[in-house]
Every structure is written in C-alpha cells, then in structure tokens.
C-alpha cells in the first residue's frame with residue numbers, strides 16, 4: 001500500500017517511510033493512496049482488540065518492512081481495555097481513556113513509538129523527537145516513548161501554562177525523555193521546534209523527527225476503534241451508530257472517516273467543537289478560514305487552524321460532498337459546565353470537558369438516534385474543572401496515579417532552540 005501527499009507534489013511512499021518522515025517533502029500530509037475494504041474481515045472470528053487492530057492495519061502495511069512486526073506492535077501498543085459503555089439504550093460512550101495517560105492520544109502515540117523503535121533498531125539508526133505541547137500531547141508522547149531504544153524525546157512546554165497534573169506527566173520520565181520548561185507561550189515552543197527543524201546542521205546531526213498528529217503513525221491506529229465500536233454496537237442493537245467526536249486538530253475524526261470509507265458500519269460522523277468554530281463556519285460558508293485559537297475549558301480542542309483539515313479536504317474535495325458527509329456543532333464553556341452537571345445528576349456518569357461537548361451535541365441534535373459519543377479523556381485529568389462543579393473528588397485511574405507519584409525533573413530555558421542541544 002502506498003501513501004500520497006495531500007499536496008500531490010511528493011513521490012508515493014510506503015507506511016514506514018511516511019511514519020519516519022512525518023510530513024511529506026512537499027509540506028503536505030500523507031494519506032492512503034486507496035482504502036482497503038473491510039468486507040473480508042470476519043469480525044466474529046476476532047477474539048481481542050489487538051487482533052482486530054492487526055486485521056484492520058495489515059492491508060496498509062502490505063509489502064512494508066514493518067509487516068512482519070505488525071502483530072507484535074499491536075499487542076504491545078493496545079494493551080489496555082476499550083470499553084463501550086451504555087448511558088441509555090442505544091446511547092453509548094466509547095471510553096478511549098484507559099491508556100497510561102488517560103486520553104485517546106495514547107493509542108496513536110504508542111503505535112508510533114513501538115513502530116519507530118522497531119524500524120530504527122533494525123537499521124541501527126537513532127532519532128531525536130521534538131514535541132511542543134500545550135498539555136496533553138506531550139504527556140502521551142513522553143509516556144509512549146519512555147525507555148524505547150534508539151530514540152531521544154525532547155518535550156517543550158510553556159512555563160506556567162500547563163496544569164499540575166499535565167506537568168507531572170511531562171516531567172516524570174528521565175532517561176531518554178528530556179523535558180524543557182520554556183519561558184514563553186505555546187506558540188514560542190512551536191516556533192523553537194520549527195527553528196530546530198529548519199537548522200540543517202542540527203537537523204542532520206540529531207536526526208530530528210516529530211510525533212504530532214500530522215504523523216500517519218498516529219492517525220492510522222485511531223481508525224481501529226471506530227471499526228471495533230461500530231461492529232460491537234451494530235451486533236448489540238442491529239443498527240448502525242452515529243459517532244459524535246469532540247474535535248480540535250481533527251485527527252481523531254479524520255480517522256473515523258477513514259473507517260467509514262473502508263466500510264465500517266457507521267451511519268454518520270458528527271464533530272463537536274468548543275468556541276473554536278473554524279470548521280462550523282467553513283461548513284456554512286464554503287470558505288475555509290484558519291485563525292488563532294481561543295482558550296476554553298476543553299483546552300485540548302483549542303485549535304483555530306486544524307492541521308488535519310487538509311486530509312478531510314483531500315477525502316472530500318467537492319464542497320457539496322463535504323457538507324453531506326461532515327457536520328459540526330459548537331458548544332461554549334457555560335454549556336460544557338451545565339452538561340457535565342446535567343449528565344452527572346441524571347446518570348452518575350462524570351464527563352471530561354471535551355467529552356461534554358459531544359454529549360451536548362447528542363442531547364440537542366441526535367437524542368432519538370443510535371449514537372456513540374467518543375470520550376477522549378478521563379475526567380480526573382481535568383479535576384480543576386469537574387470537581388468544583390460537581391462537589392466531588394474524581395478518582396484518579398491507577399496508571400495515572402502511579403505517574404503522578406514519580407519524582408520530576410526538567411530544564412528551564414529561554415526561547416532559543418539551540419538551548420535544546422547544549
């Protein structure tokens with residue numbers, strides 16, 4: 001299977017190459033040249049999530065150097081539960097927060113880490129990954145790459161702008177994970193990463209790469225849980241579910257569209273966003289206008305110019321088709337708070353602020369339809385929002401609690417990328 005750039009200016013490559021490169025040489029994002037069909041997949045014969053993962057991903061890795069390792073990578077990467085929980089009949093929540101850092105980004109980050117480690121060891125090469133984080137991504141990437149051989153990770157976070165628990169998840173690793181507290185904001189961190197990539201000497205000397213959500217190795221594994229949950233749902237109810245997905249950079253929802261394209265039993269895909277309404281506005285006007293991001297309670301979705309939009313546009317280049325396939329609704333902070341309260345009082349279920357946007361969209365627009373709201377994070381990660389609202393203490397999942405207990409260390413630096421390499 002080959003992967004092509006959304007900008008059509010680069011040679012098609014295999015999955016391994018796309019994963020190691022991150023971005024295509026023409027600046028575009030890698031997408032599958034074609035989509036395999038799931039019709040040969042006998043879901044009844046599949047006994048575990050890692051086995052399903054292997055079956056779904058195998059066609060993408062056909063004739064790839066990683067093909068022989070794929071089954072083992074899936075076993076290693078997806079070693080935690082993926083529960084589909086019922087709130088009401090035919091109204092379910094897909095809990096993607098049972099990985100080490102309690103957010104869905106563990107799926108992509110772990111698959112990427114285990115894939116890269118295998119490739120690098122085989123080739124006897126080393127790699128340095130730079131990742132700028134506003135909170136969640138850095139934690140998932142650090143956890144996934146900790147102790148992976150032949151890889152060093154440098155995580156940059158803005159001083160005083162990440163939550164206490166987020167900071168603990170960035171700084172508790174040591175070994176091959178180096179954390180940098182940057183005296184600046186998230187944009188400064190991102191600029192430093194870009195500057196390092198643009199520095200030919202550094203880039204060559206340290207073999208720099210990235211692990212953000214434009215990497216194909218983070219996106220492909222996210223398609224698996226849509227295949228998994230849609231089959232479980234339709235086996236249980238005889239109906240195809242509509243997925244409602246809390247979205248920011250649109251990586252998670254793009255993977256859902258890929259699952260739909262492969263033939264997973266999905267009725268419809270709906271995006272919920274916070275006050276960053278770029279996509280909602282685009283679907284109304286037909287003109288895409290990226291902008292700077294606004295801060296909200298669902299901060300992992302604070303994206304004003306979603307990078308994976310480019311992949312959605314390549315899937316549905318015609319605006320009428322795009323409008324038919326993609327719908328999006330915005331939920332403001334006050335409504336996020338009200339929804340967390342309403343759902344807790346009604347059902348006893350505690351939502352994180354991101355998942356609350358999805359549940360609101362279900363209640364307002366799809367109340368009578370078979371639906372799955374995708375839960376992107378555990379509420380204990382956002383205890384500062386959730387606990388005062390509900391007047392309760394949210395229990396921290398054990399894996400996360402273990403991380404929070406570890407000693408931490410980081411280096412404080414100014415906004416100069418060269419300081420990352422001294």
Ligand SMILES: *Cc1c(COP(=O)(O)O)cnc(C)c1O
Pocket residue numbers: 103104105136137213246247248249250251252253300301354376377
């Ligand atoms: C990253 C993230 C999102 C947004 O996902 P995208 O793939 O960027 O659309 C939503 N919720 C949580 C908790 C996240 O960490």
